[in-house]
Structures are given as C-alpha cells and as structure tokens.
Amino acid sequence: MTSQSHVGQLVSQPYKYGFVTEIETEKIPKGLDEDVVRLISEKKNEPQFLLDFRIRAYRHWLKLQAPDWAGLGYPPIDYQDIVYYAAPKQKEKKNSLDEVDPTLLETFDKLGIPLSEQKRLSNVAVDAVFDSVSIATTYKEKLAEHGVVFCSITDAVNEYPELVRRYLGTVVPSNDNYFAALNSAVFSDGSFVFIPRGVECPMELSSYFRINSGDIGQFERTLIVAEEGASVSYLEGCTAPMFDTNTLHAAVVELVALDDASIKYSTVQNWYAGDENGVGGIYNFVTKRGHCCGERSKISWSQVETGSAITWKYPSCILQGADSVGEFYSVALTNHRQQADTGTKMIHLGPRTRSTIVSKGISAGHSANSYRGLVQMGPKAVNAKNYSQCDSMLIGDQAGANTYPYIRSQQPDASIEHEASTCRISEDQLFYLQSRGIDFEAAISMIVSGFCRDVFSQLPMEFAAEADKLLALKLEGSVG
C-alpha cells in the first residue's frame, strides 16, 4: 500500500451534521416572481424602503446572466424549483429563549452550539439562524449595556430602520453581481451588528447558519457596522443535512469600518459537501465585502472552508480610507468532487493602504481548488502595499489546484509582492512522523494543520482549536 493511496481513503469522513430536524415548517410555494418578493417582505412586516430595495434588485436580476468565468461545472439552476422562504412554525414571536421551540434548541445543542442560559459559551454571543429565520440571539441585554446591537437583520429592520437604511447595499450594491442581486431581492434573515463609536465589543459575536429543509435556498444577509474607533470580532459557522439534491446558499455580507475601526470576520464553513460521487451538497455562492471607508480602519477576513459542493466566494476589502488595512487569511479544503473557487479582492484606493493575503488550499480526491485573487492599486493609492502568499497542497494525484492572481496597478509607487507554491505531503514527512510513533492519520492531520498554521493563528482563540479539529475530522477515516 503506498502512502498516497492511503491518504485518499483518509480524507473521506462521514459528515456528522447531516441529520434533519423534524419540525413543522411554514413554507411558501416554490418559485420566484415579483409577488414572491412582495410576499417575503410582507411576511417580515418590512418598511417601504426595503420593499423598494428588493423590487429594484429583482428587476435587475432578471436582466443578468449567471457568471461562468470561474469555470465551475454544475447544471443550470432552476430558480423556479426553489423555496424562497421557510420558517419553523412558532406560536408567537419569541421574546426570550424560554419561548423558543425546544426542538430547535436541541438541534443547536446537537450542532455544538448550546443556546440555553446554563450551557451557552461564556464569552460568545450567538445568533442562531434556522432555514430562513433567526430563532434566537444570546446575550442581547449584556451587549446592549455597551451600546452594541447584535440581532437578526429582521429585528434590525424593525428596531433600527435608519441604521439599516443608511448602510444596507452600500458595500455590495444590489446590482453588484448575479447572486448579490438575487440575495437582495429575496434575503430572509441574517445578522446585524452595530458597534457605536469608541466601543470595543466586550465579547465575540457569532452567527450560526443551519439549513434544514432540502428544497429551500438560504439567502442570508449580514451587515456589520463599526463606528469610529470601535472594534469587533465576529464568527460565522454553518452546517446542513445531507440531501441528494443541491441546495443553494447565496449570502451577502457587508462590513463597514469608519475611522480607526476594526472588524475581524472569521468563517468556519462546514456545509454538507455532497457524497464521494458529487451528488448533493450545498452550492455556496457568496458575496462578502468590507469597506474600510475610515482612515486607519482595518478589516480582516479569516476563513476555513471545508464544506459545500461548490464554493464561489471572494471576501474582499475596499481600502478607501488613508492608511487602512485589509487582510485575508484562508484555508480551503476540498475532497471527492468538491469545487472551490475562492480568493479575495483588495481594492486599494487610499494612500498608504496595506493588504495581506495568505491562502492555503488543500485538495484531495477528485476535487478542484482554485485561488482567484485581485489586487488593484488605484491612482491615489500612493505608497500602498500588498503582500500575497498562495500555497496549495495536493493529496493524491487526482486533485487539482490552480492559482489566478490578477494585478492591476495605476500607481507606480505601490508595491505588490506575490508568492505562490504547490506541494504534496511528502512520503518522507509522513515517514518521519510515523517513525516517531505517530499513527498515519494523526501524521497527515499534523502536516496539514502545520501547513495551515499561518491562517489558524489568525482565528479567534476559541475557534482555532475548533478549526484544527474540523480539519482533522475531514482528514480522518479508516486506514485500509
């Protein structure tokens, strides 16, 4: 048995979040037209401005074509075969956790996200989203004492309409791209964070997205605003049951950082990825973008991507404020028939803006894993700097890895540095660890985790170990 064939078997690990919660769900009929858009807005009691926003987006979407430049292989999506709104039936609108359906609390318990008072994480506030709606947000009161708003976007629309109106769609306009337009038309829920001037958010904030129904699309919308001198660290997690159909997830995330503000946005993504033949799994077509509009502001993206049948995702930074900083740290692991096309865009507009990109792609099985990144230096980006490092690790000889770095510079003083490498887990590294008593599986995950270290070290403490475990899990399996 060669170690390479060994490795192939190893990366096949059953998905442990694949269960379905039996719960009565209110669903609108499949299909999409302007009436469906109106219906969603109506269900959520939205103000006129938001309905207008949705309708504009929908009309624009009709004129667009799905992008094909990433060369991802999937059959055309039938947008009339998707349910655009599904919510667990609850008697009344929940005012406290005690009123949330225990089945839902159990579901999140099972996912390792306890929400109840006694069991919840001590220093992390959680917004739990189930299918199309947010079912609970923890520590709301404690955060409110600091002036921090953390709630579902639906609640925000009702409670802070002015804030939502001021910022929604300013970073990712509703006509930005095909999936962003679709999301703007039909988004159901997501999280809203507002950190007022000068406040350092006293705890980690986290949203957990759970897709439960097989035929729904999840279109969540997250908006995070950090005012002058404010700072926050936010983490997003996600899982879904195993269905043999593909589920569409088209989220939009917008971040706004004013002068001296800093936002750290981390994702640990573990959607169901489909089976080893590529049947089923989530299509994750996501637009994430941050706007460093203030001077010396900072936005940092870290992501650990392990799920999804297809990932199409480029968390980006628009570095407008002078001396603002953008960061992108990414680990993307693909296996079986998974496809990932992910990377970032760093758009340097202001003087002395700086960006760092560290991308680690690990491809196993027959998967395809691409890094696609743009570094752009605008005419005013005097002395701007970018450093990019893109490393790929191949496991087995059937997987593919590609790197597409695009560079556009209109600023001769800007400095752009790009390093790239591709490696395999070498037999000698494996043998070295094994000859020190470390078994084959543990040796593989040790090497992979070492490969990802520069990214893991960027994750919030509580989640770094989590990410490490997740990766180990994905790499674990029976040694043949």
Add this chain to the structure above:
Amino acid sequence: MISLDAPVLIEIRDLCACVDDQPILNGVNLTIRAGEIHALMGRNGSGKSTLSKVLAGHPAYKVTEGSVLYRGEDLLPLEPDERSRIGLFLGFQYPVEIPGVSNLEFLRVSTNARRLEQGLEELDTFAFEDFVRERLGLVQMDPAFLDRSVNEGFSGGEKKRNEILQMALLEPLVAILDETDSGLDIDALRIVSGGVNQLANVDNATLLITHYQRLLDLIKPDYVHVMAAGRIVRSGDKALALELEQRGYEWVDRELDALEMT
C-alpha cells in the same frame, strides 16, 4: 558491554530489499543483543541508510527475502509508528523539515505515544515541558528550538541534536543513529556522544552508522561491521574501524575478491 547471555533485541537474517524493483540489500545478517553498541561502516551507497529505513519500515523499500525478529517477534508486518512505540528508534541522516508543526507539540505527541505503549501515564503540556527541559540538558540544546517548527530552518548540526533529543525522550530499546556525527562541530560531537553514552545501558542497544573513527573514539563500539553492495562483508571489534581508518575500503574489497576467487 558484551554478554552473550543478554537477550537478543534484533535479529536480521538474509535480509534482501529493493526500491522500485532495484535490489539494494542483498542478504544482510546481523544480531544485536541488549547492552551492545555496534558500528556500521561502509562506502557511500553501500546500503547503510537503506538498512536503517527498512528496519524502521519506510514504505518505499520492499523486503523481498529474509526476516527481522525484534525481541523474538516478527518486526516486518508492523507499521513504522508501531515499531517506534515498541522501542525502535531511527535517528535520520537527513531529518526532514515539517513547516508549521510546533516542535514542542510534535515531541509531546510522539513521547506520549511511546509512553502509552509502555503503560506509562501521558504527560500533559506542563508535565511534558518539565520533562523536555530536563532532557534538553542531555544534548545541551537551547529551549528556543522547542518553539520553532519541526527542523524548519535548523542548521545541519541542530537537526542532529534534535534527533538525539527525540531519542532521549523516547528511551528506545534499539537506537539506530544514521551518521549522527556528520554535520556536528567538534564541541557538538562531544556533547551528542556524551548524550548517547548516557542513554546507553544494559537493557538497550545502539547501532551507529558512521564514516569516522572520531565518533568511535567517543562512543566505544563492541562490534564494527563493514557493509558493501548491500551486505555485511566483515565484522570485528573496534580494531577493525582503526584498520579501515588507516587502509581505506579497498583493502576490504581486495580481500573479498580473493575470497570469491577461491
């Protein structure tokens, strides 16, 4: 220390092995008992490292003939990690770098794997720090090396010291040290040899692969073997090494040729 009553730790019989169908070991015979120190010498490319890797279970080498008994049991079906846990150690000629993997964490996982097998308690991070610090003294290694990635950016000599540190932590029964002396400066050679001597006792054994007498001045072998073309062609005591030092390998070749003619 030779005692013919001492238990046999490793017994190699007619061992043949190849890589990509090319034979490299062509019938190695060697018996090592507890308490013994053996030196294995021989020209470049004669098969010394190959023998060490076959014993440790490297997947690139296929055993085509012969047997290896480790404390009376068949060693060859075992995975490399199992071999390590039951006390076989290979100090590599060229230790590999493993970027991003903390040396300290690696040493701890490795040590605990062995301890578990020995029925000892696993060491938590704090207990291990104490243990490793004590063992660092044996090779006079700077604790700063614990915080770095495994062997990454280590100088040649530093890598070798890290190997002996691992040996000190794992306390193997049979340690094969492949050219541990090469790349060491004069002081380091003395320190590392001192460490190896301290670790040697009546229950374990050491197989030193080396090209140089200067190591054998510091670690006194009970037996010296010469390897040529994938076989041990001559064995003797430490006088053999001295003779080699003076006369080179040609003399062995000539004797062999003479032998084959008769």
